[in-house]
Amino acid sequence: GENVEQHPSTLSVQEGDSAVIKCTYSDSASNYFPWYKQELGKGPQLIIDIRSNVGEKKDQRIAVTLNKTAKHFSLHITETQPEDSAVYFCAATGANSKLTFGKGITLSVRP
Amino acid sequence: KAGVTQTPRYLIKTRGQQVTLSCSPISGHRSVSWYQQTPGQGLQFLFEYFSETQRNKGNFPGRFSGRQFSNSRSEMNVSTLELGDSALYLCASSLGSNSYNEQFFGPGTRLTVL
Numbered sequence: 580g581e582n583v584e585q586h587p588s589t590l591s592v593q594e595g596d597s598a599v600i601k602c603t604y605s606d607s608a609s610n611y612f613p614w615y616k617q618e619l620g621k622g623p624q625l626i627i628d629i630r631s632n633v634g635e636k637k638d639q640r641i642a643v644t645l646n647k648t649a650k651h652f653s654l655h656i657t658e659t660q661p662e663d664s665a666v667y668f669c670a671a672t673g674a675n676s677k678l679t680f681g682k683g684i685t686l687s688v689r690p
Numbered sequence: 691k692a693g694v695t696q697t698p699r700y701l702i703k704t705r706g707q708q709v710t711l712s713c714s715p716i717s718g719h720r721s722v723s724w725y726q727q728t729p730g731q732g733l734q735f736l737f738e739y740f741s742e743t744q745r746n747k748g749n750f751p752g753r754f755s756g757r758q759f760s761n762s763r764s765e766m767n768v769s770t771l772e773l774g775d776s777a778l779y780l781c782a783s784s785l786g787s788n789s790y791n792e793q794f795f796g797p798g799t800r801l802t803v804l
Contacts, residue, residue: 585732611790622694622780622795623733630790668733677746678793680725682732 581606581673585681592659594690602669602681603651611672612652614643617683618665627654659688692717694783694796702802708769711799715762715783721745722764723793724756727778736779739764740787768801776803 582605592598604612610631615623629636629643629652636643645652652671656663664687670680695714703709715722723746724736735748739758756766762783768775778798784791 613792615795620797622782622797624795625792628792670733672790676788677735677738677748678723679735680733682730 581609581671581677581679583669583671583679583681585669585684587684588682589685589687591687591689594659594661594688596659598656598659598663598686598688600654600667600669600684600686601651602653602671603649604671604673604679605650606671606673607647607650609650609671609673612643612645613670613678614641614654615668615670615680616665617668623668656686659686661688661690664688694781694794696779696781696796696799698799699797700800700802702804703771704804705771705773707771708767709771709801710765710767711779711781711801713764713766713781713783713796715764715781716794719783719785719794720762721784721787721791722758722762723782723784724764724766725780725782726750727780727798728776733780736766738787745787771803773803776801 613628616626617623642655666683670678721740723738725733738746742758753769758764780798782793782795
């Protein structure tokens with residue numbers, strides 16, 4: 580089945596800097612890659628997603644890039660703010676149509 | 691529009707007991723998925739129900755089971771609880787069973803097994 584790995588497990592940045600979170604996947608048939616943000620005490624919330632027929636997608640301060648050849652995709656957050664501090668999960672849909680999540684990364688934005 | 695609700699929010703059980711968790715999806719959503727979240731393993735897929743039928747199942751033992759009712763509400767049951775079952779159990783609903791459909795998560799049920 581699909582295996583999604585997320586690196587690093589923690590990331591600390593200064594407010595205003597950019598943050599990049601990388602994920603790799605194993606199933607070359609995967610075609611959908613969402614990113615979720617989980618704040619303390621809440622369930623994960625979709626923040627952006629990308630399909631395999633697109634290389635990049637942007638929504639205000641966040642963007643996602645996909646490299647199908649290398650089987651990795653990344654989340655980019657620019658001009659980080661304290662409210663961006665949360666756990667971020669990447670996920671991929673494999674041939675079985677199940678969403679497989681990475682283990683999450685804790686992003687801390689220092690004021 | 692009300693979000694996904696899960697009850698109870700917190701639960702404490704002892705080893706060997708069984709537990710039932712409930713999930714009410716967003717109105718109109720017919721697909722409900724369950725996940726187990728632990729610090730070391732992230733979100734692990736348990737199963738998905740669509741129109742009262744189990745569509746997908748993760749790699750969990752048979753002690754974990756679920757069902758979906760005609761109103762799309764879903765329950766999951768864990769029998770013969772083990773210490774390792776302590777986790778946050780998340781329910782997510784979506785319009786359809788296609789994975790392109792955005793999954794909306796509830797706040798989760800925190801289960802502690804003593």
